[in-house]
Amino acid sequence: MSDAPFLAATRTSYDALAPIYTEVLNPDLGPRSRPLDRALYTAFAELVKAGGNGTVADVGCGPGWATDMLHQLGLDAFGIDLSPGMVAVAQRTYPSLRFEVGSMLALDLADASLGGLFASYSIIHIPWDRRPELFAEFHRVLAPGGQVMLGFQVGDERRHHTEAWGRTVDLNWYRQRPDDVAELLREAGFEVTATIVRHPEPAEKTPHGHVLARKPADVDVRDVSGDGQTGAWPTAVSSTTWWGAEAHRARSLAAQTSPAQYAVPQDDRHVKGVPELLHHHRRPLDTGRPRKHDRDQPEERGDRTSTA
Numbered sequence: 555m556s557d558a559p560f561l562a563a564t565r566t567s568y569d570a571l572a573p574i575y576t577e578v579l580n581p582d583l584g585p586r587s588r589p590l591d592r593a594l595y596t597a598f599a600e601l602v603k604a605g606g607n608g609t610v611a612d613v614g615c616g617p618g619w620a621t622d623m624l625h626q627l628g629l630d631a632f633g634i635d636l637s638p639g640m641v642a643v644a645q646r647t648y649p650s651l652r653f654e655v656g657s658m659l660a661l662d663l664a665d666a667s668l669g670g671l672f673a674s675y676s677i678i679h680i681p682w683d684r685r686p687e688l689f690a691e692f693h694r695v696l697a698p699g700g701q702v703m704l705g706f707q708v709g710d711e712r713r714h715h716t717e718a719w720g721r722t723v724d725l726n727w728y729r730q731r732p733d734d735v736a737e738l739l740r741e742a743g744f745e746v747t748a749t750i751v752r753h754p755e756p757a758e759k760t761p762h763g764h765v766l767a768r769k770p771a772d773v774d775v776r777d778v779s780g781d782g783q784t785g786a787w788p789t790a791v792s793s794t795t796w797w798g799a800e801a802h803r804a805r806s807l808a809a810q811t812s813p814a815q816y817a818v819p820q821d822d823r824h825v826k827g828v829p830e831l832l833h834h835h836r837r838p839l840d841t842g843r844p845r846k847h848d849r850d851q852p853e854e855r856g857d858r859t860s861t862a
């Protein structure tokens with residue numbers, strides 16, 4: 555199916571709305587003013603920073619208010635939008651930030667180049683049946699450990715509008731079920747960390763949903779024990795970002811690859827010890843047997859000295 559007709563209609567519609575968008579939807583009276591929404595944006599920013607503070611794309615950025623907010627929260631954020639009119643408004647309003655024209659279905663970004671992807675009320679213009687492809691594209695551009703946060707109106711309906719705020723448009727709004735969004739993100743390879751629904755404010759017609767998810771950290775498969783077997787460990791973790799799901803995942807990876815060497819006791823005390831092992835030594839738990847690392851150390855030291 556060609557993207558052209560629905561993307562062209564969406565682009566033209568937002569070009570028509572761009573000059574009046576922030577007069578009608580003043581972000582300082584809308585999302586920027588709502589404590590719950592602000593708390594979620596702050597949480598997203600902190601998660602991105604904890605994962606290394608990579609570049610964040612505000613996808614479907616519209617007039618750029620969220621790009622600016624993410625920047626103020628300490629992120630290296632830039633905006634992408636389908637509508638050149640919207641991008642022009644964003645660039646004029648926030649001249650020190652970067653905004654680009656582009657489609658979220660085919661992002662002009664390298665694989666694994668982002669630390670975060672933020673999409674506030676923009677996936678609502680993508681036909682439901684294109685969401686698997688959309689989330690695969692989000693997964694492609696995020697680095698391992700990268701965060702995604704999606705905001706949308708909750709519901710089941712598709713609404714078509716030919717007029718908005720006195721302007722002629724040809725726009726579809728696809729409301730979303732949070733559980734569907736979460737499931738599709740999982741199917742695209744994400745770990746969903748939060749699915750949040752807040753009740754409508756007096757001027758809103760629907761509940762609003764936010765889903766936070768994370769592209770899993772890389773696994774590093776190597777023969778750390780020297781016994782010819784490989785161990786698999788998450789690589790992009792530190793002890794400060796070591797949470798229950800990651801610990802659980804490491805335990806199952808470890809058990810699959812080398813149960814005798816890597817069996818990790820289930821209690822918390824030992825689980826808390828695992829990140830230190832990973833982070834500082836990347837070697838299996840002490841089994842009483844000599845480890846490859848220990849056996850090789852003198853030779854390695856000798857090699858380094860001789861070439862120094």
Ligand SMILES: C[S@@+](CC[C@H](N)C(=O)[O-])C[C@H]1O[C@@H](n2cnc3c(N)ncnc32)[C@H](O)[C@@H]1O
Pocket residue numbers: 561564565568613614615616617618620634635636637640656657658659673674675676679680
């Ligand atoms: C409802 S506005 C939301 C704007 C802004 N994120 C906000 O929260 O105020 C939807 C925006 O998504 C953009 N958009 C729609 N489809 C898009 C696509 N395929 N790729 C990139 N942007 C798109 C529109 O041009 C529009 O600016």
